[in-house]
Amino acid sequence: MILVTGATGTIGTEVVRILAERGERVRAMTRNPQGARLPAELVQAVQADYGNRDSLDAAVAGADAVFLLNAPGPWIEQHDLAMLDAVRSHGVGRVVKLSAIGTGENTGLRVGAWHLPGERALHQGEAAWTVLRPSSFATNTLHWASLIRSGQPVPNPTGDGAQGVIDPRDVAEVAVAALTTPDHAGRTYTLTGPELLSLPDQVDVLRKVLGRPIEIVDVPLDVVKQQLIAAGRDPEFAEGAVHGQRFIAEGGNARLTGDVTAVLGRAARTYATWAGDHRDTFGV
Ligand SMILES: NC(=O)c1ccc[n+]([C@@H]2O[C@H](COP(=O)([O-])OP(=O)(O)OC[C@H]3O[C@@H](n4cnc5c(N)ncnc54)[C@H](OP(=O)(O)O)[C@@H]3O)[C@@H](O)[C@H]2O)c1
Structure with missing residues (x-):
């Protein structure tokens, strides 16, 4: 069980x-x-x-x-x-x-x-x-769906900072491997997708998959912080969130590993694959 x-x-x-x-x-x-x-x-x-x-x-x-x-x-x-x-x-x-x-x-x-x-x-x-x-889940971009469906720009607080965006299905497959065999005991896996993608890179993938223009608007981190506080988050939480966004923007999370491949014996899914499988959510 x-x-x-x-x-x-x-x-x-x-x-x-x-x-x-x-x-x-x-x-x-x-x-x-x-x-x-x-x-x-x-x-x-x-x-x-x-x-x-x-x-x-x-x-x-x-x-x-x-x-x-x-x-x-x-x-x-x-x-x-x-x-x-x-x-x-x-x-x-x-x-x-x-x-x-x-x-x-x-x-x-x-x-x-x-x-x-x-x-x-x-x-x-x-x-x-x-x-x-x-690393960062592909599903994090689902919160753009209503903006994209209504033709509004996607906010970008992280500039060109790239991350090894991962499909949650790959995280789950690795979890199942670790839950059902003894082979992964005592191991710590850093799970990333196969490519480094910035937020504009992800929007570019969505433009291609959806076949429609999507605008991006840069949002300064002090504005992000004020928005979080205005939305009721406490200032400490807002500061922590902005610290994380700055870390990404400065390239701190620009890392790829081969751990998904090592566990599953195949390449990690791309963001384009994930986006193709979620076209309907983005209104196509
Ligand atoms: N998003 C990312 O990019 C990212 C990247 C790296 C790591 N992570 C980590 O991933 C984790 C979040 O995973 P996720 O996105 O799959 O979570 P999620 O979609 O937010 O779901 C949270 C789950 O936790 C359950 N839950 C919430 N409060 C609970 C409580 N008090 N008692 C029992 N269950 C409770 C909820 O179940 P019910 O509501 O049904 O009770 C729900 O199933 C976090 O630990 C985060 O640090 C996220």
């Missing part, structure tokens, strides 16, 4: 789908099983919240492996540690944690600080572990 946390989100949905297609026994954790769209005949849904330790015990009981994913935010440390405590109590044999690129490096990025305690706790635990540190 494999427990998939974050089972209704970007990566977890794909992990559940692939495991179910392979005939694995899957338990999908969500706070709201009634609202979750899960393949019910193949997957057992379990209601649990990281903030409720008893619910984590119920979710973990009888599981052989756990896919550990947290929504981004400062709660990641507390949630990871709560789940790993439940893992220890129930003697779960294997944990695959979704972390983020750059974790453990001296970047000052907030997301790395959120994930590091969970990674360290995994190293100290009894369960076999694998850590996945993906």
Whole structure:
């Protein structure tokens, strides 16, 4: 039995789908099983919240492996540690944690600080572990869809800063490999797509795939910060977000690795492939 946390989100949905297609026994954790769209005949849904330790015990009981994913935010440390405590109590044999690129490096990025305690706790635990540190998800560009559909420009806070944009389906396939075989125990993988792409590069791909013009408008980082504060985010969060955007703009995340190929035995999917598979969402 494999427990998939974050089972209704970007990566977890794909992990559940692939495991179910392979005939694995899957338990999908969500706070709201009634609202979750899960393949019910193949997957057992379990209601649990990281903030409720008893619910984590119920979710973990009888599981052989756990896919550990947290929504981004400062709660990641507390949630990871709560789940790993439940893992220890129930003697779960294997944990695959979704972390983020750059974790453990001296970047000052907030997301790395959120994930590091969970990674360290995994190293100290009894369960076999694998850590996945993906780069920027292709799905992050879905938030441009309504702008593109209505002919508005895409905002660019990161200039020509490039990233190894990765298809979430590849992250999920690597997770499934690590969850279902012992081959990846004790490994930390930095997962990237096959090419470095700036935001204008991604827009260029979308122009070609959609066959329509898309404008880009540069947005200075101090404006991004003010927009976040105006939208109700606290100033510290806004400062952290802008720090991350500046890091990308300055080329800090311009990294490619061969880890997807090493695990899956094939090249990582391109952003163009992802965009082609999501044309409908962008209104074509
Ligand atoms: N986006 C990127 O480019 C990127 C890059 C590298 C790493 N990452 C990492 O990827 C992770 C996010 O993955 P994602 O995009 O797949 O997540 P997501 O789509 O935002 O989904 C979040 C999931 O977490 C669950 N969840 C939220 N709060 C919960 C709680 N209190 N208790 C139990 N479950 C809870 C939600 O389930 P319910 O609502 O159904 O309960 C949902 O399934 C973050 O850790 C982030 O640091 C992201």
